[in-house]
Amino acid sequence: MIRVLFVCLGNICRSPTAEGVFRDLIRREGLADRIVTDSCGTSDWHIGGPPDERATAEAAKRGIDLSDLRARQIHRDDFAAFEYVLGMDDANIAKLLALCPPARQDRVKLFLSFAPEVGRADVPDPYYGGADGFSKVFDMIDAASKGLLADIRSRHLSDT
Numbered sequence: 001m002i003r004v005l006f007v008c009l010g011n012i013c014r015s016p017t018a019e020g021v022f023r024d025l026i027r028r029e030g031l032a033d034r035i036v037t038d039s040c041g042t043s044d045w046h047i048g049g050p051p052d053e054r055a056t057a058e059a060a061k062r063g064i065d066l067s068d069l070r071a072r073q074i075h076r077d078d079f080a081a082f083e084y085v086l087g088m089d090d091a092n093i094a095k096l097l098a099l100c101p102p103a104r105q106d107r108v109k110l111f112l113s114f115a116p117e118v119g120r121a122d123v124p125d126p127y128y129g130g131a132d133g134f135s136k137v138f139d140m141i142d143a144a145s146k147g148l149l150a151d152i153r154s155r156h157l158s159d160t
C-alpha cells in the first residue's frame with residue numbers, strides 16, 4: 001500500500017482539494033485499493049471543520065466531492081505512516097521539515113514538483129482572494145495529481 005498525505009496551512013482549501021482530486025483519479029484508474037490518501041494542515045486553526053465553501057464549490061463544478069473531508073493538523077507520526085508528504089508551498093515545506101525526523105525528510109516534497117509544466121513551485125494560498133483563485137488552484141492541483149500518479153506507478157506500482 002502506498003500512502004499519500006497532502007499538506008497546506010489550513011487544510012480547508014488546497015490540501016482537501018488535492019485529496020479530492022487525487023482520490024477521484026485513483027478510483028477511476030482502479031487503484032483505490034493500492035493507494036491511501038489523506039490531507040492535513042500545518043496549523044490547528046480549522047481542526048474538525050469542513051473544506052472552505054469556495055473550494056467545495058469549485059471542486060463540485062469539476063465533478064469532485066469534498067463533502068466528507070474534515071480538517072486535521074499534521075502529526076509527527078505522519079512521517080512514518082505516509083511515503084509521500086506533499087506540501088503546497090514553501091512555508092508548508094519549512095514547517096514540515098522542522099517537524100520531520102531527519103531519516104524521513106526525503107518523503108517531504110512540493111506537490112507542484114510533479115507538474116513541471118505548470119511553471120511554478122507553489123500552489124498559491126487562495127483563501128484571501130476571489131473565486132478565480134480557486135479555479136486556478138484547481139487546475140494546478142489537477143496537473144500535479146496526474147504527475148504524482150505517474151511517479152507512484154513508476155516507483156511502486158510497475159505492475160499497473
Ligand code: 4NP
Binds near residue numbers: 008045125
Ligand atoms: P489552505 O488555505 O492552507 O489552502 O487551507 C487557508 C485556509 C485558512 C487560512 C489560510 C489559508 N486562514 O488564515 O484561516
